[in-house]
Amino acid sequence: MTTTSSPHIPESAVEAFVRVDRVTRTAAALVRIDTRNPPGREAAAVPALLDLMRAIGCDTEVFTSSGGRPSVLARYGTGAPGRATLLINGHVDVVPVVEADWTTPPFDAVVSGGRLIGRGAADMKGGIAAAVEGLRACLDAGLAPDADIVFHLVADEETGGAHGTAELVDAGLVRADACIVPEPTGLRVAVAERGSWQAGIEVFGTAGHGGEPALGRSAVADAARITTALHLARFHDRPHPLLGSPTCNVAMVRGGVAANVIAPACTLTIDRRTLPGESADDVYASIVRTIDASCPDVDYRVLPKFFCEASELPLPHPFADFVDACRPRPRPHTRPRSRVAPGEGFIGLSLGSDARFLRNRLGIPTVVYGPGSIEQAHGADEWVGIGDLTLAARTFARAIAGFADFVAQADTGRVSPSRQTGRQL
Incomplete structure (x- = not known):
């Protein structure tokens, strides 16, 4: 693709049809559905999602994963071969809540002080x-998009995506020219995100009487040395321009048997954040290398548990420019904890999302953009600003209305790999 100019869609023709009351009602209705994961309650949202998408003329399908977890697939358009396709991938599951920490019931979707408060308001039912409001605004304006607009409203993102986007990819059901993932980014366009490699580290010592600690070997003391080494480690010489340097957090420590016994064993649980291009083997090797260099006399074993790849859309990229050009320019109320490249408006995120499956496995140009901030996500009294919901809907309206023109202006010699495989809904 080659760089294209801003979409030539009059703002008054599309943005004026975004309705604050309607986008707020839609977000609130979704927040009121308890879709906590774990255990994985996405099925509770399926009837409402089907009604929502069918009401605006979408063809719909429910895809059920091998583990019995449903995702809703919806398409506005003909699905004709060669027709430009914009994918919007959003997860409907939310993280658990500690209700005692909330000042309002987490699934009541309270609107107060210009905010919608509730679990999932920011991450990511508001997005x-x-x-959806962006598509509705286009239709209300009489600007039915010339591209197919596909929604994948998926399960299981919060615990890794294996029962949602990953299985859709495996089934060959993901085809698009480009994708927007409406995670909370403070209304900025995110083009890169860290991954996560999690593991347990078993540390072995020698038990003995607590009154003579020098006569044994404390696994807790050795685990403390490992913890310090990992927290201070510099895993790369050159930071990523958007994501910074990799980090390692020792999140849990369990060890010892009694106050008067030298600890014979201790287990650490670690979370090593990764950069694009790092494999699970690369990260494992970096952990072992760090421990061996700092604690050569420690007896330990590393037990990998989970790996979520980092991903990025390399800049410059015309689709990133296109989405950025669609954004209304007022400054957002909140900003994500992220780094901004010098001279660029794009950001990187310390969190991971389903964008990695689309970027890494299918080569689909994918950006993350949505209302709200990661600072509000996952916490008590999670919220999204009504103003941010509205601004995001206006961005989606412009992107949906202008996407076919954007693709038409692109280099026809380049076709996304996803256009060549799988079936369309």
């Missing part, structure tokens, strides 16, 4: 509502 889904904004994307």
Whole structure:
């Protein structure tokens, strides 16, 4: 693709049809559905999602994973071969809550002080509502998009995506020219995100009487040395321009048997954040190398548990420019904890998302953009600003209305690999 100019869609023709009341009602209705994961309650949202998408003329399908977890697939358009396709991938599951920490019931979707408060308001039911409102605004304006607009409203993102986007990819059901993932980014366009490699580290010592600690070997003391080494480690010489340097957090420590016994064993649980291009083997090797260099006399074993790849859309990229050009320019109320490249408006995120499956496995140009901030996600009294919902909906309206023109202006010699495989809904 080659760089293209801003979409030539009059703002008054599309943005004026974004309705604050409607996008707020949609987001609130989704927040009121308890879709906590774990255990994985996405099925509770399926009837409402089907009604929502069918009401605006989408063809719909429910995809059920091998583990019995449903995702809703919806398409506005003909699905004709060669027709430009914009994918919007949003997850409907939310993280658990500690209700005692909330000042309002987490699934009541309270609107107060210009905010929608509730679990999932920011992450990411507000983003889904904004994307749906963007399509509705186009239709209300009489600007039915010339591209197919596909929504994948998926399960299981919060625990790794194996029962949602990953299985859709495996089944060959993901085809698009480009994708927007409406995670909370403070209304900025995110093009890179860290991954996560998690593991347990078993540290072995020698038990003895607590009154003579020098006569044994404390696994807790050795685990403390490992913890310090990992927290201070510099895993790369050159930071990523958007994601910074990799980090390692020792999140849990369990060890010892009694106050008067030298600890014979201790287990650490670690989370090593990764950069694009790092494999699970690369990260494992970096952990072992760090421990061996700092604690050569320690007896330990590393037990990998989970790996989520980092991903990025390399800049410059015309699709990133296109989405950025669609954004209304007022400054957002909140900003994510992220780094901004010098001279660039794009950001990187310390969190991971389903964007990695689309970027890494299918080569689909994918950006992450949505209302709200990661600072509000996952915490008590999670919220999204009504103003941010509205601004995000306006961005989606412009992107949806202008996407076919964007693709038409692109270099026809380049076709996304995803256009060549799988079936369309």
